[in-house]
Amino acid sequence: MLSIKNLQARVEDKAILKGISLEVKPGEVHAIMGPNGSGKSTLSHVLAGRSGYEVTGGSVTYQGKDLLDMKPEERAREGVFLAFQYPVEIPGVSNIYLLKAALNAIRKHRGDSEVDAMDFLPMVKARIKSLNLDEQFLYRGVNEGFSGGEKKRNEILQMAILEPSLCILDETDSGLDIDALKIVADGVNALRSPDRSFIMVTHYQRLLDYIKPDVVHVLAQGRIVKSGGPELAHELEEKGYGWIDQGATA
Amino acid sequence: MDYAEHYQTVSTDLPGHSLSWLQALRTRANIDFSTSGFPSPREEEWRYTNITPIEKKRFTPKVSAGDPSAAAELIQHHRLDDTWSLVFVDGVYSAGHSRLTGLPESIQILPISEALERYPEKVHTMLQQAADCETHGFIAFNTAYFRDGAFIVIPDKQVPERPIQLLHVSTQAEGLSVLRHLISLGIHAQATVIETYVGEKETACLTAAVTEIDLAANAHLDHYKLQNESDRTFHFGGIYSDQKASARFRQNHAAFGGLMARTEIHSHLGQAAECDLDGLFLASGRRHLDTHTILRHHGAHAVSRESYRGIASERGRGVFSGRIVVDPQAQKTDAEMNNRNLLLSDDAEIDSKPQLEIHADDVKCAHGVTVGQLSAESIFYLQSRGIDEASARNMLTFAFANEMVEKIRHDGHRQQVRDALLANLPQTDVRGDWL
Ligand SMILES: Nc1ncnc2c1ncn2[C@@H]1O[C@H](COP(=O)(O)OP(=O)(O)OP(=O)(O)O)[C@@H](O)[C@H]1O
Ligand SMILES: [Mg+2]
Numbered sequence: 054m055l056s057i058k059n060l061q062a063r064v065e066d067k068a069i070l071k072g073i074s075l076e077v078k079p080g081e082v083h084a085i086m087g088p089n090g091s092g093k094s095t096l097s098h099v100l101a102g103r104s105g106y107e108v109t110g111g112s113v114t115y116q117g118k119d120l121l122d123m124k125p126e127e128r129a130r131e132g133v134f135l136a137f138q139y140p141v142e143i144p145g146v147s148n149i150y151l152l153k154a155a156l157n158a159i160r161k162h163r164g165d166s167e168v169d170a171m172d173f174l175p176m177v178k179a180r181i182k183s184l185n186l187d188e189q190f191l192y193r194g195v196n197e198g199f200s201g202g203e204k205k206r207n208e209i210l211q212m213a214i215l216e217p218s219l220c221i222l223d224e225t226d227s228g229l230d231i232d233a234l235k236i237v238a239d240g241v242n243a244l245r246s247p248d249r250s251f252i253m254v255t256h257y258q259r260l261l262d263y264i265k266p267d268v269v270h271v272l273a274q275g276r277i278v279k280s281g282g283p284e285l286a287h288e289l290e291e292k293g294y295g296w297i298d299q300g301a302t303a
Numbered sequence: 304m305d306y307a308e309h310y311q312t313v314s315t316d317l318p319g320h321s322l323s324w325l326q327a328l329r330t331r332a333n334i335d336f337s338t339s340g341f342p343s344p345r346e347e348e349w350r351y352t353n354i355t356p357i358e359k360k361r362f363t364p365k366v367s368a369g370d371p372s373a374a375a376e377l378i379q380h381h382r383l384d385d386t387w388s389l390v391f392v393d394g395v396y397s398a399g400h401s402r403l404t405g406l407p408e409s410i411q412i413l414p415i416s417e418a419l420e421r422y423p424e425k426v427h428t429m430l431q432q433a434a435d436c437e438t439h440g441f442i443a444f445n446t447a448y449f450r451d452g453a454f455i456v457i458p459d460k461q462v463p464e465r466p467i468q469l470l471h472v473s474t475q476a477e478g479l480s481v482l483r484h485l486i487s488l489g490i491h492a493q494a495t496v497i498e499t500y501v502g503e504k505e506t507a508c509l510t511a512a513v514t515e516i517d518l519a520a521n522a523h524l525d526h527y528k529l530q531n532e533s534d535r536t537f538h539f540g541g542i543y544s545d546q547k548a549s550a551r552f553r554q555n556h557a558a559f560g561g562l563m564a565r566t567e568i569h570s571h572l573g574q575a576a577e578c579d580l581d582g583l584f585l586a587s588g589r590r591h592l593d594t595h596t597i598l599r600h601h602g603a604h605a606v607s608r609e610s611y612r613g614i615a616s617e618r619g620r621g622v623f624s625g626r627i628v629v630d631p632q633a634q635k636t637d638a639e640m641n642n643r644n645l646l647l648s649d650d651a652e653i654d655s656k657p658q659l660e661i662h663a664d665d666v667k668c669a670h671g672v673t674v675g676q677l678s679a680e681s682i683f684y685l686q687s688r689g690i691d692e693a694s695a696r697n698m699l700t701f702a703f704a705n706e707m708v709e710k711i712r713h714d715g716h717r718q719q720v721r722d723a724l725l726a727n728l729p730q731t732d733v734r735g736d737w738l
């Protein structure tokens with residue numbers, strides 16, 4: 054699904070990713086943990102194609118294609134989805150417009166016809182209900198005036214509708230109350246399938262109780278310094294990051 | 304032969320020629336105009352808008368209407384079905400295209416050329432009440448030259464069943480349309496008036512329209528204007544209103560067309576009057592769009608809310624000048640004005656000039672101006688959802704502008720403004736396919 058080899062990236066003159074390698078196979082769930090400022094969001098953004106980051110080395114292959122060579126919208130159409138740590142507010146563009154425009158852009162890319170209005174609305178309504186969001190959210194500006202938790206649920210709503218192959222969740226659990234966390238986790242679990250992979254950035258073991266990862270990585274100072282099974286997350290929860298030799302590579 | 308000389312040759316063809324008071328008024332206005340000429344950038348109020356091309360280029364009133372099929376198509380497309388409409392083709396009233404069926408006796412909606420024959424005294428009292436030839440040459444020019452216009456009188460407490468549309472179509476190259484509209488609402492009367500200006504593609508002409516509005520105590524006028532003339536048109540539109548005590552004036556202005564266009568909206572607010580000005584301009588191509596507003600709080604306790612959004616793309620230029628004047632006796636004035644602007648290219652320019660002139664001490668006045676660009680973060684967010692960059696930019700630009708469009712209460716007019724907005728969005732190849 055995704056093969057990252059020795060990826061290095063910087064912002065302005067500051068090196069942030071210092072050689073990241075990661076293999077994600079279809080159907081796998083990878084958790085990435087690590088201290089604040091270690092480069093987790095940077096990695097997510099570089100994968101999604103945000104400008105402002107300069108890739109100075111390494112490669113990223115997604116479904117056999119050079120991901121770094123694609124524009125952000127091409128990546129999205131090819132099935133890469135980033136749930137943002139801080140989703141932006143876009144007043145004046147309603148959620149329903151965005152959902153429809155996005156879905157149609159992706160369908161067009163696949164050679165499918167535009168989504169039928171008769172099918173679209175019921176499908177969206179079913180999804181929004183399962184995320185325990187009010188239908189009114191559809192007609193509001195994208196994330197406009199949404200609470201922190203509502204924004205995160207809205208990201209998952211988009212993900213559920215766009216049905217990507219590679220889902221990158223950047224701290225989707227942060228800012229969610231306990232019930233919302235459960236709802237979001239159920240939403241993610243419902244999407245799990247043998248041909249869909251997840252990269253979940255999180256600070257909390259709790260999310261991983263709901264969504265069981267195959268691999269847990271620790272990202273520190275721009276490198277993956279340790280990888281392990283789900284038990285690694287428990288260990289981190291107990292001991293923090295201090296015990297890991299941050300110079301080491303897993 | 305300049306315009307003032309030219310006036311001598313056409314004056315006898317102008318409506319109301321046999322009325323001595325009008326002839327005197329026109330002659331005086333022509334003298335004012337020949338002294339001042341069209342306003343020049345040397346005048347502070349015209350600093351950003353240089354209309355010397357009009358002086359050089361000679362526009363002349365067309366005696367016969369232009370290509371009737373071209374006009375018919377534009378009219379067909381822009382005449383709003385649910386209104387009483389007065390249609391002007393190249394500045395000449397067209398009875399055939401206008402729709403006034405079912406108009407009750409009590410309400411007067413007719414061309415001013417006809418009103419000058421039927422109600423000359425009433426026209427006399429209304430003309431030059433809200434507009435003043437001494438303000439600048441355009442008003443003097445308009446007063447001397449006006450060939451037709453609308454005469455709308457809604458008596459006390461009357462509320463016409465339908466909105467009233469004034470539809471202007473320009474079809475003839477080098478044509479000159481000079482229109483004077485008079486609108487008067489009696490005590491507690493209410494009305495909606497929509498002014499629509501459109502033109503045949505590529506037609507270079509000059510439109511000069513002045514609308515005078517008189518709102519008696521507690522009257523309420525919703526007034527809309529869409530300026531979507533052709534790429535080569537010069538447009539001047541002045542809307543001058545006088546609000547008596549507790550009168551309410553809500554104006555929404557949308558400007559997209561023309562080569563060089565200026566709209567002035569000035570209102571004089573009496574005691575406890577309410578005024579809402581909303582507007583949108585999108586200067587694309589090489590257009591120059593200028594909006595000039597003055598709200599004069601004259602009576603106490605009046606409330607004004609002004610909100611304008613401007614966009615300039617390519618080599619377009621936008622000018623917004625918003626002045627609020629609070630007279631000494633206008634205590635408890637409550638005035639807010641804001642102007643938000645979006646620059647879409649390096650060559651585009653927007654000049655925004657808010658001004659507060661406050662001569663009373665117990666008032667609440669606020670204003671704010673911003674000039675910005677599309678947010679890179681928002682563009683990326685949309686791209687990350689599969690939307691290409693050009694569409695993302697269009698979507699965000701549309702969203703910015705559409706908030707003003709949404710304020711339009713009349714469905715048909717709102718749709719026309721939205722269509723004009725979409726047609727003028729910069730990335731023309733992708734427009735609207737996400738709608
Ligand atoms: N545009 C930028 N300009 C300068 N520095 C940046 C920029 N973007 C990120 N950085 C820096 O890069 C480093 C990594 O940031 P990143 O957001 O990837 O961290 P993170 O691991 O996601 O942290 P958190 O857990 O707090 O979300 C930080 O030191 C941050 O300040
Ligand atoms: Mg982060």
